[in-house]
Amino acid sequence: MRSTPPPASRHPGGRPATPRTRRSLQVSPNGASRLLRCGQGGRCRECGNRIEWYPRGTGPQRRPVRLHPHELPAARVPASCRWHVSSGAAYPAGDGSHWCRLPQAAVCPARDAAPVPGELAGLRRSLAVNTRRMIDAGAFTPPPTPAQGPVPGNGVQACRPARPIVRLLYVHYLAARPVDDIQCVAQTRRRQRCTNHLLSGGALPGTWTLLPATAQSGQLALPAAVMAVYDLAGIPYAEQLRWRAQRCPQHAAVPTAADLAVADWEPFDPLHHHEHVHARLPTRVRRPGPAGQAQTAVRP
Template identity: 75%
Template sequence: MRSTPPASRHWDGSPVLAHRARRSLQVTPDGVSRLLRCGQSDRCRECGNRIEWYHRSNRRPVRLHPHELPAARVPVACRWHVSSGVAHPAGDGSSWCRLPHAVVCPARDTPPSPRELAGLRRSLAVRSRRLIDAGLFTPPPASPESPAPRPSLCRPARPIVQLLYVRYLAARPVDEIQCVAQTRRRHRCTSPLLAPDAPGGTWMLVPATATSGQLALPAEVMAVYDLGRVPYAEQLRWRAQRCPQHAASPTAADLAVAEWEPFDPLRHHEHIHARLPAPARHPGSAGRARQGARP
């Protein structure tokens, strides 16, 4: 006859494991990056190939090739490594390294790639052509040589926004900039940054001056959505691209990279508008955006 097992074991003799409380992962509030692993994968807008987004130590995003490469095949100036979710522009001493996608992007008219990376760029070009032929990717249209006539209604598709004393080029109109935080259902938040109960910026006409060493611009003034007069905390919220609700939750993760691009008056000259946008006509929008011109 089989003896009765002790209380610490099941009837078949297997040990009884103590119940462990489930722990939820959280993002460190003071961390450099809040981007989740599932939000890093993306496709290049220019060639359609896979990329991975990472943040640098200065919180600026960078696109890396999704696979590691042998360090011996990559020039020293092109080697990157990832440590604790942060990308660093140097090798870490190992035999493997990461590579910025801009070096091998087949859609960019950049100087010829290093000889060691020419084969990788050719394979990415072939993959882009296959995606285009299969209808899975549509390359962006080439900018026309002659400027198209501007419509009567001025509403910049990619406005120039000034915050924290820096000018950025937004990816969409001001009232359509979307929060990048993750909701409780693990989807991207659909709330806009321009909340009706939060202070907004002011449209202003500022001189379209170039930085030192650049040629003069044809336009004398340009329209800028200035957030310099709102509180400092609000400017940080816009820079992090978060709605007021998720700005108050520092542990909420991001599902996308903030879409701010540092504004260059020569590279982005087609997005310069010499007059203020037309005011919105729908009700309830009077408090969202205020227009003004610098005397």
């Protein structure tokens, strides 16, 4: 017994029918990447819950969008939070059906300041419980919430942005983690993700600088005068391409190595990422003063 009936040999009019060859979705064995760009699975960097990445169907940049992996009844989701997937791309609107997709940011339990509609409060609570279970089991470590962390052995606090702004190929990007923690996305011979970082192996580093907080083309100006940017415009062009591909120096020399994760670069938007703008360079440190007051000093 066959699950799929054999195709008819002739059309209803008597004309011979040519059966079409069924092809399944698979990754090309000769391709440099092993990622399916449509519905690429992953986990939220803030809460650890599962997400799916889809390219944005509208807009000039088509940057990926994080969506909740399950469909929800459209009646429970406000109209401003409804998304739908069509032909492998995500669109910020409903498609007229009774089901829709939801952006992960709307129900992420790590974003306490974000308002949550009443219909989605239950889903957010269940995601928060799942996050707590993963933390207790050691399967997930939440990122540090403050932008400043302690420096071992000195008893001082250094300004270390958790999500720095990086100037790469003369375009501002928002990194997903501190500069020295950006991990390579290539696959090793053991079919695991490379544990090296972009600054490992004697790679050329960038420089922290204060640039005018002016908007890029088509964006509004920022209220701040300057912002701290990790500038990579001074390194060679090939090194900037390596940074944008998010590969360590070893895997940058092997272009046939596969990718096991999506690059974490996010185009910087001053309207959505204004909380990550810092007007002070991270080369300064703060020493605890009397009565808990912080004193600023320059790191030697």
